[in-house]
Amino acid sequence: MRHSPILTICLAALSTGFTFAQGPHTGHTHSMSPALAESTPARVGPHGGSLKVAGDLQLETVVNQGGIQMFAFDRQGSPVSVDRGRGAAILRVEGNAKRYRYDLLPDGKGSLLAPVNLSQIAGRQIEIDVQLVGVGSSGVRFDEVATVPASETQLAAAAIARQKICPVSGKPLGSMGDPVSVDVGGQQVFVCCAGCVDAVKADPAKYASGRPKITVTTATAADAAAIAKQKVCPVMDEPLGGMGTPVKVIVGDKPIYLCCKGCIKKVQAEPAKYLAMVYGGAQTESNRSSATSNLSVSVVRATPADASLIATQKTCPVMDEPLGSMGGPVKLMVGDKPVFLCCRGCIKKVEAEPAKYLVKVYGATSQGSVPSGAEQVREGIYKVTAADAPFISAQKKCPVMDEPLDAMGGPYKVHANGKAIYICCPGCAKRIAAEPGKYLAILSNQGVAAPLLR
Known part of the structure; x- marks a missing residue:
């Protein structure tokens, strides 16, 4: 006996603006009342789909990127023929009020099938209204909720986008051709090229996180040439050495020099950004054209009378460091409002975008x-x-x-x-x-x- 139609609906591929090609729409009128699916705990059918009971049938719904397929079984689990059956699957994609109708027809292999390319909505949830005739002793109708599974390629692309950079070299994934996947304890870690694969295999624990190892040390005389070449701190755009001996941060296998310890946290949070700024030709703030401002910015001396204001502000709006952690706070007057900074290195940032930092300190009430x-x-x-x-x-x-x-x-x-x-x-x-x-x-x-x- 051929397999009967349990509905298997496979939907895949994420897309916010996907439009289905609509199948032919044929109206049907039937005198019999359709059997409605019972509300039972979700079970998995023999084809990996979701099983529901409707009348004297068990119906399996499977969703994949190739379309909608349906198989049917009796109450004992034996396949039920669907060669004389037909039906419709009416779909609504999450976030879209429009409904799309597809005919379910026998595929000659024991199922009812609505072939449609659903790859562009991978990861999206769909609601499906299934209506069948010629299957079992009466018509069948039930609703299903499913999520279109993503393909291996789509899952890999999403993982690459999350990881962003090679944990060995620190280079952006994709900058050396297609990223290479390495299995680390059952988890995929991507590297920028085949040359980095052996490093991951040699020390999998080191690279299991998918992020480059970041170590912090103090620059020495041996770093003088590299410091002279880098010239400025990529975080603060301050000359290296202007705030004491530069801090050396190794991201993967690449050194980045910073003006002070306060910048370390920024590099740890966004290593790819600062690697690109130092090694990838990205511009620092001094190379970008800054907006002219109609807000005056002036540096004044903080006094004991500012203590309560400093206690209220608490942190520097540029570096998010506690005020006082890098010496006495620096006081700026931005228009008629005081803004306190952790160090003089932050002044340039406020001068470039005074309105931005007023909002960070005073919120939406800080209006020019x-x-x-x-x-x-x-x-x-x-x-x-x-x-x-x-x-x-x-x-x-x-x-x-x-x-x-x-x-x-x-x-x-x-x-x-x-x-x-x-x-x-x-x-x-x-x-x-x-x-x-x-x-x-x-x-x-x-x-x-x-x-x-x-």
């Missing part, structure tokens, strides 16, 4: 102000000026499209309840005009203080 705007590109949409630069730098993304402000010809400025919001394109202005409070709240939740208009 900008001119309302004189030159309109459309009604209610204004060109930005140099005075807007620090606030554009602090906002970074359009609250409507979540795109960089310069991604679509912007930034532009619009008015929202007496404040300025920056947008990526004129098309976003209507949304903000309709709900200004909503978009101000979005910015506030992101720690961005929209400047007041003057």
